[in-house]
Amino acid sequence: MALATRGEPVYGEPTADGWRRWDPHRSKLGAMLELGLDTGFEAGDGVLYLGAASGTTVSHVAxxxxxxxxxxxxxxxxxxxxxxxESRPNLFPLLADARQPASYGHVVEANLDVIVQDVATTGQATVALENARFLAPDGRLLLSIKARSEDVTREPSAVFEEALETLESSYEVLGTRKLDPFHEDHLAVVATPRAPPAE
Incomplete structure (x- = not known):
């Protein structure tokens, strides 16, 4: 049984009867789902997707x-x-820098169910912290940490550990999993916002 969604094809993926194969080799989120990670992502969820590129994964999400x-x-x-x-009226493209959420904060609604983050930059955990403002209190962060985008000279395990420590200031990490064999030197993280301290 293959992971698939119903929609117009985007990247040459196999299709049958209106279904399109979600290729985990082309998608970090697809790999998370293929590997059985409990993402909490459900049909109808409001989503902020950071690092949408040309639309391979976000098309499946939408x-x-x-x-x-x-x-x-x-x-x-x-x-x-x-x-x-064009074929997904619920998908809103934003030409913006995920490191500067104030530049799109006037467009993106608050209390979204899911943030999917797949950005090739240094400070990936910091990007997640900056965008936490858009997430509902019981929402989910689905983050793919790319070790080589952080520092090509360090061991991926050290990069992952440091990123998780950064995340823990604002998120409770619910689960992690390396994305091998689909994506080398990537760590998937599922997290939820930490409740603010009681006054």
């Missing part, structure tokens, strides 16, 4: 989610993303 805000920094892939949005 096939099943509610309002889906797709943030991408590079203009070239955003042009492809616009085409993906």
């Amino acid at each position: 096939d099943v989610a509610g309002p889906t805000y797709a943030v991408e920094f590079a203009p070239r892939p955003v042009r492809d993303l616009l085409t993906v949005c």
Whole structure:
């Protein structure tokens, strides 16, 4: 049984009877689901997707989610993303930097159910902290940490440990899993916002 969603094809994925195969080799979130990680992601959820690129994964997300805000920094892939949005009226592309959520805070609604983060930059945990403002108190962060984007000279395990320590200031980590064999030197993280301290 293969992971699939119903929607218009985007990246040459196999299709049958309106279903499109969600290729875990092309998608970190797809790999999380394929490996059985409990993401808490459900149909109809409101989603903020950070690092949407040309739309490979976010197209699958939008096939099943509610309002889906797709943030991408590079203009070239955003042009492809616009085409993906044509058949998905719930998918909203945003040409913006995920490290600067104030630049799209006036567009993205608060109390979303899920943040999916797949950005190739240093300080990936910090990006998650900065965007926590959009997440509902019982929402989920689905983060893919790319060790080589943080520091190509360090052992991935050390990079992952440091990122998790950073996350713990604002998130409770519910689960982690390396994404081998689909994505080398990547760690999937599922987390939920920490409740503010009682006054």
